[in-house]
Amino acid sequence: MHRFLKWFFALVILMIIVGGGWFWLQHQSDPKNTQQRKPIVLKTVRVVGVGDSLTQGIGYDNDHQGYLPILKNQLRQTYYVKPKTVNFGIGGERSDQIDRRVQTNKKLRRSLQRANVIALTAGGNDLLQSLEKNIMVNSDTQMAKQMAPLKIKYQQKLTQLIADVHEVNPHAQIYLFGIYNPVYVYFTNATMISSAVDQWNQVNRQVAKSQPQTHFVNVNGTLSHGQYQSANAQAKLKAENQQNNQEFVDPGRVEKLLKTQNNKEKNAYLSTEDHFHPNKKGYNVMASKLSSEIQNNVNWRKR
Template sequence: MGDWLKHQKKQPKRKWFIWGVLIGIILIVSGLWVINQKQPQSTGKPKNIRLTAVGDSLTYGVGDPSGKGGYTHLISKKVNRQNPTVKMTTANFGVSGQTTAQIDHRVMTAKKLRASLKRADVITVTTGGNDLLQFLETKLMTQSNAQLTGQLKTYCQSYQKRAGQLLTHLRQLNPRAPIFVFGIYNPMYVYFPQVSFISRAVFQNNQMTQKVISTRSNVYFVSINQKLSDGQYQTAAARAKLKKQATDAGTDHDDPAELKKTLGQNTGEVNHYLSTKDHFHPNKTGYKIMTNLLYQKMSQVLGWLKE
């Protein structure tokens, strides 16, 4: 009799335990169902990403032996190859020889470009190289080092304003797309490493671009200066040897007045990342480097890209 009473007393506790377990299972299953409903459902189709590239000859792809548009073609191939769920298409609006002001004018007036920028999921920009080239062509041969330093400061202030206006107009057209802005490089470094002023001008031009970018959200700087300027001479020892060879071959040539003589000489050196046709624009290897650096930066800020 005593054992039967003890058994009956245990029954309510056992029932509550069973009910508690069942309720817990129901709550867990319900929670998982709700979470699953909130997750984006895969349709099996790739995510369509539209990239609009605007800029100068580096966007157009001058020097690319395939004639397909340099980095703008290569970046879509790389994105699609490494991200099976993504389908990137690109629109190339590069025009050779254009300065920042000219690119900005197209952004403000060209209908097809404006429409493409508005629809873009990603925007890339190359600018500044032709601005600096015009400055060097007009000042380098006629100014002393002291005069050039002052002129370069004035140039950088002016360029900063133009770059700022360009980015402002791009953002007005498209408030949401991330913008990736390439820096510039010194195409003459490997050929004339002893001419320090050009490298200094390139460095300061890039500083101005970065300064403009730092004040804006969702805009990113892609540095290509060291890779493309130094070419195959990527170590400090290799660059020191290159400079010594150049200076041993003649005068120091750091004086701008001597540069004109230097420009007419063939040093025998070749930058393996630049086109042998003009020794100025990237070749196939150079555009691959630009593509890889762009992809690296994109993967840091775009969650749908694999690193």
């Protein structure tokens, strides 16, 4: 009996030791156990912006910095990271011209290779040139027919661009911005322009979805509509634009608007210099939209 009790107590003690050790290991490995963790800087995050004038920063007090400095501050305030940004934006470039730089520019390629995040603006100049080729079209059916092959060609170019960026850096997260309609608040019912912008955004979204580690950043609704976001504001805007209610706008009127330089701009998010590119508030929108999308796809430690 004495020997039985001795073995019994030994077995109980062993179970306690084993069970306690197992519990300790589980507790230590549990990701929810953060009571003893202290805030630390996880790493340096390198963000490379590449693309057209929306990356370069045209329209924002002519400093050509755009959304990247704003994004840098937002990331620093949100995460325990040290953000570093590099700007490789050149105004006026189409997607194929951006791609050529990705393939041949050694400085750009070195930066891409080291990047954690690659932000890309492309498509606006492709669309502008496509619309310029079809300025005399005056029906939705004819416009759709004319734009269809151009849209397919653009999709092929954009897909190649993303693939070439991935080839340089297969590990980075790529964030592809959509485009917007800079003259929407003046020509609210010009469906020809709005429809074309929607189609190009559809391409950007589809290409991003089809590529690994690539995400679409939608800025169309905010930058196109400006401060006219609610249904009531939209109705008021349409009422103000009664004289511009036609579906197809004389391209000369659009060109005249874009060449007008004054201190008046109806869209609160766009520059008074060219009525086309974002102002500081508009670039804040781009940075915030990108920051939100980054938040959805990374696991960096938040502050």
